Amino acid sequence: MVEVLIGIISGIVTGGGMGGGTILILLLTLFTGMEQHIAQASNIVFFIPTALAAIWMNIKNKKVNFRLGLITIVSGMLGAVIRSNFSKSNRFWVFKKIFWYFSFFYCIKRNLFFGKGVYFKKKKDIINLRKTKRRKI
Numbered sequence: 097m098v099e100v101l102i103g104i105i106s107g108i109v110t111g112g113g114m115g116g117g118t119i120l121i122l123l124l125t126l127f128t129g130m131e132q133h134i135a136q137a138s139n140i141v142f143f144i145p146t147a148l149a150a151i152w153m154n155i156k157n158k159k160v161n162f163r164l165g166l167i168t169i170v171s172g173m174l175g176a177v178i179r180s181n182f183s184k185s186n187r188f189w190v191f192k193k194i195f196w197y198f199s200f201f202y203c204i205k206r207n208l209f210f211g212k213g214v215y216f217k218k219k220k221d222i223i224n225l226r227k228t229k230r231r232k233i
Contacts, residue, residue: 116142
């Protein structure tokens with residue numbers, strides 16, 4: 097049952113294009129006791145069908161930049177080959193530390209600076225936001 101809830105939560109985040117795999121790895125290691133490198137490999141199996149579903153929906157909604165996608169696919173494949181070769185070596189602990197620090201600092205940055213999901217285009221947007229906050233208080 098825990099695995100089903102983890103899958104649903106990760107799928108929701110993946111559907112939004114926001115890194116459901118990171119959530120999946122975190123939840124698998126915390127709640128099922130799975131080792132991190134096994135959770136990361138399991139993430140790949142999870143990622144393919146959920147990514148295909150998200151891609152299909154985004155193409156249908158005309159939200160895909162194919163040129164950018166092609167560039168990131170090629171460079172991402174290169175990075176995946178490099179990373180996969182290191183997982184066989186004794187230096188795997190380096191990637192565990194990098195993953196941990198990245199996750200930790202990303203969460204702090206996200207919550208401190210972008211936690212409200214408010215992005216401003218013009219100065220008047222900030223003024224309007226301040227007025228609406230005063231009304232709510």
